[in-house]
Amino acid sequence: QSALTQPRSVSGSPGQSVTISCTGTSSDVGGYNYVSWYQQHPGKAPKLMIYDVTKRPSGVPDRFSGSKSDNTASLTISGLQAEDEADYYCCSYAGSYTYVFGTGTKVTVL
Amino acid sequence: QVTLRESGPALVKPTQTLTLTCSFSGFSLSTSGMCVTWVRQPPGEALEWLARIDGDDNKYYTTSLKTRLIISKDTSKNQVVLTMTNMDPVDTATYYCARKDSSSSAYFDYWGQGTLVTVSS
Numbered sequence: 360q361s362a363l364t365q366p367r368s369v370s371g372s373p374g375q376s377v378t379i380s381c382t383g384t385s386s387d388v389g390g391y392n393y394v395s396w397y398q399q400h401p402g403k404a405p406k407l408m409i410y411d412v413t414k415r416p417s418g419v420p421d422r423f424s425g426s427k428s429d430n431t432a433s434l435t436i437s438g439l440q441a442e443d444e445a446d447y448y449c450c451s452y453a454g455s456y457t458y459v460f461g462t463g464t465k466v467t468v469l
Numbered sequence: 470q471v472t473l474r475e476s477g478p479a480l481v482k483p484t485q486t487l488t489l490t491c492s493f494s495g496f497s498l499s500t501s502g503m504c505v506t507w508v509r510q511p512p513g514e515a516l517e518w519l520a521r522i523d524g525d526d527n528k529y530y531t532t533s534l535k536t537r538l539i540i541s542k543d544t545s546k547n548q549v550v551l552t553m554t555n556m557d558p559v560d561t562a563t564y565y566c567a568r569k570d571s572s573s574s575a576y577f578d579y580w581g582q583g584t585l586v587t588v589s590s
Contacts, residue, residue: 360532362515393575397516404565404583405508405516410576448516452575456529460508460516 363388363449363461370467371439379464381432381449387459389430393452396425396434400445409434444468471495473566473581480587481556487586491549491566498524498544502572505549509562522549556588
């Protein structure tokens with residue numbers, strides 16, 4: 360159960376789009392359509408932003424979208440806003456009722 | 470309204486056993502497919518999934534810590550307890566509990582605020 364690989368940081372100006380990748384293996388990301396994404400502001404608990412690769416929970420802006428190709432999932436934030444500055448973590452089901460998180464990406468709004 | 474709250478000691482000594490309690494409301498572990506999971510986060514580091522338990526008392530653990538973890542539940546009290554033995558300074562982290570709400574889901578929709586546990590002599 361090695362952690363999924365995410366870029367350490369991404370940045371963009373307000374209004375721009377940024378994409379965060381999440382690379383795993385055929386035993387986790389590539390094997391199931393069970394990738395979720397969490398936003399975490401400093402000192403706060405994670406918040407669910409995307410589940411089942413592409414679905415958004417109620418209340419999450421449609422600026423957030425998810426996708427997956429083979430062993431890599433992606434989170435795209437369109438129309439970047441100041442409040443989007445946070446850490447983002449992907450998570451995948453890894454079989455046998457276990458889960459694995461990503462290494463985390465810091466999103467900076469310039 | 471779903472809420473979860475973690476409680477336990479803020480400081481433990483190396484080699485001691487840590488016991489954390491997740492007290493929740495707004496849902497029941499008796500509901501089919503409902504699960505409570507534990508996740509930790511060392512300061513400045515990434516999230517790490519630790520363990521989960523469901524209403525049928527099925528328990529699952531991360532492979533790397535399987536020999537040190539025990540998860541249990543008290544359905545009548547709406548509590549889940551995580552025990553971690555032989556604590557080490559590298560186990561210093563914020564420990565979160567979270568809910569997974571159905572057997573067909575693989576995401577955690579509600580989280581507690583977390584509790585910071587420091588391991589130091």
